[in-house]
Amino acid sequence: MKPLPILPQPVIEAGSYLMDALSMADLNPMFEMRSDPGQLQYIQRPLQRSLEETKAWLEGVLESEAKGEGITWAIRRAKEGELLGAIGFYRTKWEHFRTEIGYMVRVNYHRQGIMAACLPAACRWAFEYWGVHSIEANIHPENQASRGVLLKAGFRKEAYFRENYYFDGRFYDSEIYGLLQQELSCNSPLA
Numbered sequence: 001m002k003p004l005p006i007l008p009q010p011v012i013e014a015g016s017y018l019m020d021a022l023s024m025a026d027l028n029p030m031f032e033m034r035s036d037p038g039q040l041q042y043i044q045r046p047l048q049r050s051l052e053e054t055k056a057w058l059e060g061v062l063e064s065e066a067k068g069e070g071i072t073w074a075i076r077r078a079k080e081g082e083l084l085g086a087i088g089f090y091r092t093k094w095e096h097f098r099t100e101i102g103y104m105v106r107v108n109y110h111r112q113g114i115m116a117a118c119l120p121a122a123c124r125w126a127f128e129y130w131g132v133h134s135i136e137a138n139i140h141p142e143n144q145a146s147r148g149v150l151l152k153a154g155f156r157k158e159a160y161f162r163e164n165y166y167f168d169g170r171f172y173d174s175e176i177y178g179l180l181q182q183e184l185s186c187n188s189p190l191a
Contacts, residue, residue: 083106
């Protein structure tokens, strides 16, 4: 089973934050995030070296959404338009009703409760509107902040893989967390 693309993309309120569609207007702050070694310290991906690389990445995200293969939201304060971060689903395995969540918040907005508000809202949407059965999160074992927000939302550790990921001449470990709908904390219906 593969759902149809979600167009127009739903806007989700998550406390004082708004999750809406990423657009080319978000290109500069996305480049700032995806080119910062500190921002990507726990995400083994190549740093983007130019706005053109970030534009190509963003075009790929938008193309994936148009095909119904994934969905990514920009995270903003409800009363402002500035991009604070992004959250979305990708690597969806429709035959297993399972998707993977990924997220990042700009460094200057870390530890402000943004993901604690947005992660459960995104997961509720995936369960209620996309019809997935489980959500997976793959984190770097040293990423304490990400682990904390996952556990707070109800995720459980499912696996620890030793040196299962190779990037930039080095092997990395991975921790996998999973969430079933009945385990989601703050499991109230979406407004």
